[in-house]
Amino acid sequence: MGCCGSIKHVNRPRLQKSKMIRTGSFKQIREKYTIHPRFLGTGTYGKVFLGSTGASKVAIKTLSKKNLTELEITAIKDEIRILQSLDHPNIIRYHETYENEKFFYLVMEYCEGGELFEKLTSKESKFTEQDAAKIMKKLFHAISHCHSHGITHRDLKPENVMFNKKSDGNTEVKIIDFGISQQNKGEKMNVVCGTPYYVAPEVLDNSGYGNQCDIWSLGVIMYILLSGYLPFYGSNLAEIYEKIVENEPNFSKECWKTISEEAIGLIKKCLHKEPEKRISAVQALKSKWFSKIEGKETNQLSNEVFESLKTYEANSILKKEAMNVLINMLKDDEIEDLREEFRKMDKDYTGTISAQELEDSIRRMGKDITANEIKEIIAKVDYLGNGKINYSEFLSATISAQNVLTSEMLYALFKHFDTDSSGAISRDNIQEAIEKSGRIISSSEIDLVLKEHDIEKTGKISFDEFKVMMGMLKVEEIQKTLA
Secondary structure, rough: OEEEOOOOOOOOOEEOOOEEEEOOOOOHHHHHHHEEEEEEEEOOOOOEEEEEOOOEEEEEEEOOOOOOOOHHHHHHHHHHHHHOOOOOOOEEEEEEEEEEOOOOEEEEEEEOEEEEEHHHHHOOOOOHHHHHHHHHHHHHHHHHHHHHEEOOOOOOOOEEEEEEOOOOOOOOEEEHHHHOEEEOOOEEEOOOOOOOHHHHHHHHHOOEEOHHHHHHHHHHHHHHHHHOOOOOOOHHHHHHHHHHHHHOOOOOOHHHHHOHHHHHHHHHHHHHHHHHHOOHHHHHHHHHHHHHHOOOOOOOOOOHHHHHHHHHOOOOHHHHHHHHHHHOOOOOOHHHHHHHHHHHHHOOOOOOOOOOHHHHHOOOOOOOHHHHHHHHHHHOOOOOOOOOEEEEHHHHHHHHHHHHHHHHHHHHHHHHHHOOOOOOHHHHHHHHHHHHHEEEEHHHHOOOOOOHHHHOOOOOOOOOHHHOOOOOOOOHEEEEEEE
């Protein structure tokens, strides 16, 4: 590979949790996004609007502070922090948040395919066992990612699973609504929460519970997908809870006669009454059911992805942040192949690629690589500095901006950083954009960004200079105007 020698130091912003919410009004959101007239939904505290920037659509959730307690406001901020820490193809992607005295405005990925619940209750929609396997594998993978970050969702149900597009083809599912999720370091939780039909028995007995409650909920969802029925139901809450605690799921109905033993066995392992004996998300993903239904997977990494990782050059902080924003603008079908490549490499189902997983993936191609070369790839791609490659970092390193950027997207991307609409990206703009993503950047690091990208030496980055940074304009074109 020609990467021998010492590992280069890669500048990266430090993580920071205090400035992930931007002060702003709905007017400022309108300046950045086109707001469409129809509502996507309404709730207790506000409405969800459809917005767009360029060809990219977003969901904008407005939350009124009028009737919120301080505890509820803290819970909203906790949800934002949790969403920001998650990075997985099957978890709703968080973009940004604005806040003023009266409202929170959460900008999220838009899923036009609707809820899993809607498909389950539709007469036109029927799920085969193969359909169910595809959905459940993605849900287990997403929850494995959550659990590897110490996050328990606590409200998994069909209403909180969205489809990214209306097509019944190769659509992606996305877990949403982390409003009552909890991040902890393994200590027991005690608050009774969740939705009655999907809540685990240990949540109800007041003895404390852990992240195994999510596996129970996934077991209930899987049962419904395969049968069309709830495993535990009743005419009132007391009856529902009693059946959850006392009864075993019923597999005697006619519909179960055509379902494989492996599927039924996996449901039983998910719905084990004792949480410590319940299967984990990682164990579920290794179930014989998935290998039987889906067949043998192709594990070999594509040569294109290997070459992209091998030749990737560490970018400036601004370029890396711009690539992260660009990824949010892309449609799922534009990154479908790369998403599957990432899944091939993530053998421990954590939603990140470790040095060992990267090495194993490359060696499966029949290529030799040294430990030092692996470290150098990780060092260049790993924006967050945690020693692993997360999903967004992988996409940033393997996607070609020149192949996906339209002129409309390029301008929208520039406007993301030109927060005061001055026509150029200033020092303050750079700092604000980086801090909005939950990181902190020093004055000296901003100096490095300007030194690299401020070709005209104005102390700011113009749109043309931004184009050069994104590989959409040759630096010689700017230098001609300076001659």
